[in-house]
Amino acid sequence: xxxxxxxxxxxxxxxxxxxxxxxxxxxxxxxxxxxxxxxxxxxxxxxxxxxxxxxxxxxxxxxxxxxxxxxxxxxxxxxxxxxxxxxxxxxxxxxxxxxxxxxxxxxxxxxxxxxxxxxxxxxxxxxxxxxxxxxxxxxxxxxxxxxxxxxxxxxxxxxxxxxxxxxxxxxxxxxxxxxxxxxxxxx
Amino acid sequence: xxxxxxxxxxxxxxxxxxxxxxxxxxxxxxxxxxxxxxxxxxxxxxxxxxxxxxxxxxxxxxxxxxxxxxxxxxxxxxxxxxxxxxxxx
Numbered sequence: 001x002x003x004x005x006x007x008x009x010x011x012x013x014x015x016x017x018x019x020x021x022x023x024x025x026x027x028x029x030x031x032x033x034x035x036x037x038x039x040x041x042x043x044x045x046x047x048x049x050x051x052x053x054x055x056x057x058x059x060x061x062x063x064x065x066x067x068x069x070x071x072x073x074x075x076x077x078x079x080x081x082x083x084x085x086x087x088x089x090x091x092x093x094x095x096x097x098x099x100x101x102x103x104x105x106x107x108x109x110x111x112x113x114x115x116x117x118x119x120x121x122x123x124x125x126x127x128x129x130x131x132x133x134x135x136x137x138x139x140x141x142x143x144x145x146x147x148x149x150x151x152x153x154x155x156x157x158x159x160x161x162x163x164x165x166x167x168x169x170x171x172x173x174x175x176x177x178x179x180x181x182x183x184x185x186x187x
Numbered sequence: 188x189x190x191x192x193x194x195x196x197x198x199x200x201x202x203x204x205x206x207x208x209x210x211x212x213x214x215x216x217x218x219x220x221x222x223x224x225x226x227x228x229x230x231x232x233x234x235x236x237x238x239x240x241x242x243x244x245x246x247x248x249x250x251x252x253x254x255x256x257x258x259x260x261x262x263x264x265x266x267x268x269x270x271x272x273x274x275x276x
Contacts, residue, residue, distance in 0.1 A: 009268045052264035055251065063254045 013054035018047070021124040035120040038184075046123025051132070060132060064139060071143060079150050096148055097157050098170070104144045105165040106178055111137035113182035189230035192262030192273040198225050202256035208239035224258050232274035233262070 007015070024032055036043070077083075087093065111134050118130035152158035165171065179185065194209070196202040198220070206225050210218060216229040227233065240248045250271040262273030 009266065052266065054266050055254075059251055063251065066255055 009054055013056060016056045017051075017128045018124050029122060033120055033122045036122050043123065046121075047125065049123065050125045051129035053129075053132075055132060057132075060135070064136075068139075068143065071147070075147060075150065084151060084154050093151065093155055096151060100144065100148050100158060100161045101164045101168050102171060102174075104141050104148075105162060105171075106174065107137050107141040107144065109178055109182060111135075111141060113178075116182075190275045191228045191230060192233050192275060193226055193228045193260065194233060194235070194257065194273060195224055195226040195259040196253075196256045197258060198223055199256060204243035205235065205240050205253065205256060208243055209233065209235055212236055212239050226259075232272065234273075235271040237269045 030037065084093075114130045114134035114137060118127050118134055121127045121130060148158060165175070196206055198206075202225070206218075206227070209227055210216060212235075213227075213229050213233050216227050216233065219226040219228070235250060235253065237248055237250050240250075250266065250269070253271055260273060262275055265272040265274070
C-alpha cells in the first residue's frame with residue numbers, strides 16, 4: 001500500500017480553513033452576517049485575503065503550550081523563591097500596577113473585538129484570522145493576570161483592575177480610541 | 188528607496204542558531220543586539236531557511252518553531268514548510 005504524500009503547509013492550511021467553510025442553506029447570508037454590508041460596505045471577493053501566518057489551530061496550541069510551560073515554570077520559581085522581596089527597584093511594582101490597569105484590559109477588549117469580527121465576517125480567511133487573534137489576545141490577558149496575581153498577595157493596589165478600567169485618567173485617550181476601533185465608531 | 192524588513196528574536200540558546208542561520212543566509216543584514224533580544228534588519232527581504240537552521244542544531248526544525256522565539260517582525264510574510272520569508276512586495 002502506498003502512503004499518501006504529505007501535504008505542504010499551504011495545502012494543509014487551506015484545507016483546515018477554506019476547506020472547512022460551507023454555504024448555509026437554512027438562512028440567507030444577509031441574515032447570518034448582518035454587518036457584512038452595514039452602511040454600504042462592499043467586499044467583492046472575500047477569498048482574496050488570506051492570513052499570511054499559516055497557523056492552524058493544532059499548531060497554534062502546540063507552540064503556545066510550549067511557551068506557556070516556560071512562563072509558568074518561571075512564575076513558579078519566582079513565587080517559591082519570594083522573588084517579590086528581591087526587586088532591584090521598588091518602582092517596578094508601580095510599573096506593573098500601571099500595566100495591569102493600562103494594558104491588560106485593552107488586551108481583553110481586543111479579544112472581544114476580534115471575537116465579534118470573527119463572528120461577523122462571511123469570508124473564511126479573515127474570519128479564521130480574527131478568531132486566532134481573538135484567542136491570542138485572551139491568552140495575553142490571562143498570562144498577565146496570572147503573572148501579576150503573585151504580587152497581589154504582598155502589595156496593595158492590584159485589586160479591582162477591571163473596575164478601574166473606566167476610572168484611571170491615563171486610560172481616557174487610549175480607551176476611547178480602542179472603544180471606537182472595536183465598535184467601528186468614528187475616528 | 189528600499190524599505191527595511193526586520194525580525195526580532197529572543198537572545199536565548201534556542202534562538203541563537205536561528206540568528207546565526209539568518210545572518211549567514213542574508214547578506215548585508217544589520218544585527219542590533221539589545222538586552223535579551225536581537226533585532227535583524229535588512230533592505231527589502233529576509234529569509235529564514237529550514238535547512239540552514241537544521242544544519243546548526245542537528246535535528247529536524249519546523250519554521251513555525253520560530254513562534255517560540257520571535258518577539259516581533261516587520262514585512263509581509265510568506266511562510267512554507269522550508270522557509271519563512273519577509274518582504275515588502
